[in-house]
Amino acid sequence: MRDTWRVTSATERPRTPAPRPRPRLIATDLDGTLLRDDKTVSPRTVAALAAAEEAGIEVFFVTGRPARWMEVVSEHVHGHGLAICANGAAVVDLHASGELIHVRDLPRADALEVVRTLRAAVPGATFAVELTTGIHYEPEYPPFFLDPGASIGAAEKLLDPEFADAPVLKLLTHHPEMRPDDFLTLARQAAGGLASFTRSSPTALLEISGRGVSKASTLALCCEQRGIGPEEVVAFGDMPNDIEMLTWAGASYAMGNAHPDALAAASGCTVGNNEDGVAVVIEEILAGV
Known part of the structure; x- marks a missing residue:
């Protein structure tokens, strides 16, 4: 069982269950x-x-x-x-x-299957594709203002090697109405065997990596x-x-x-x-x- 503790003030010291050696x-x-x-x-x-x-x-x-x-x-x-x-x-x-x-990388075949699965399981989901060379996204996906040079198109096109053959780092998917944690749970249930799903945004934006990544x-x-x-x-x-x-x-x-x-x-x-x-x-x- 892991010990847990909590700090509530910038002047309060983190409490540790026992002295630890200095980390590396x-x-x-x-x-x-x-x-x-x-x-x-x-x-x-x-x-x-x-x-x-x-x-x-x-x-x-x-x-x-x-x-x-x-x-x-x-x-x-x-x-x-x-x-x-x-x-x-x-x-x-x-x-x-x-x-x-x-x-x-996230294999393209797996990424395409995730897109197909989530389109059917979660209507309204839109996608972006993060390559080693930059990000590209679908027309309805919230735009990345830090990436004004991104290409716009359907995820299936963006994942086509003829569009760009750079490795896929991750797939992103956004839903305009679902609660973030609900979206994550549903996506994992539908396609969790194909890739690794997580989230870090306060919005319903999921990040999808290769299995085990x-x-x-x-x-x-x-x-x-x-x-x-x-x-x-x-x-x-x-x-x-x-x-x-x-x-x-x-x-x-x-x-x-x-x-x-x-x-x-x-x-x-x-x-x-x-x-x-x-x-x-x-x-x-x-x-x-």
């Missing part, structure tokens, strides 16, 4: 976790990340964002410069302008390459797409603003993202508290 790696989500709501990284958090790496602790950014949206933290990268993007579908080098180091599974691969076990990892997150990572890590913290399922999955809880919850825990780790 910190894995943190970005939106709703490391980033404040205005998408900035606070000076306190910048200092905490730098201090962790100076103490020999690697820091991995682990996010649902594509590599091209990592400018929010690029200037805060220190020694290693690696990040896990697209919910585990890509490992990127932030020192090399988002160069892809490793890709775990998640933040946790890719983080585990990266840690294995470094000889780091899960018991040597501290993870931070706030949404359902963080659940596997929060469960896998030896110590994990959900943010005070986290989704209830993320809170349930984590072994601890810190204050919210606007109160520098990640920095609060890192400072305690480095102080040996």
Whole structure:
């Protein structure tokens, strides 16, 4: 049974069930976790990340964002410069302008079957296709204003290799009326055997990766390459797409603003993202508290 605890104030310290050895790696989500709501990284958090790496602790950014949206933290990268993007579908080098180091793609045949299945099971669902080269989406899909060059077309066309033969990182689907968690449950019931389904948006927007691909599974691969076990990892997150990572890590913290399922999955809880919850825990780790 995992011990759980909760922090409700920026001045209140995270409580741990027992002293732990200093971790070798910190894995943190970005939106709703490391980033404040205005998408900035606070000076306190910048200092905490730098201090962790100076103490020999690697820091991995682990996010649902594509590599091209990592400018929010690029200037805060220190020694290693690696990040896990697209919910585990890509490992990127932030020192090399988002160069892809490793890709775990969603096979096109599986993506097409997911589209066909969800069109039948959930009328009104629309789709977007995230390739290694950028995102493209259907006419009714909410537009990505950060990607003005995206092509518009039916998902079946966007998944046709003749349109673009770049690897598919993930498929996204949106529903204009369903509740987000209800949409996730229904989609998993209909097509969960074809791919991995999760969500990180406050709207009914689902993110679909290859079978077995998640933040946790890719983080585990990266840690294995470094000889780091899960018991040597501290993870931070706030949404359902963080659940596997929060469960896998030896110590994990959900943010005070986290989704209830993320809170349930984590072994601890810190204050919210606007109160520098990640920095609060890192400072305690480095102080040996």
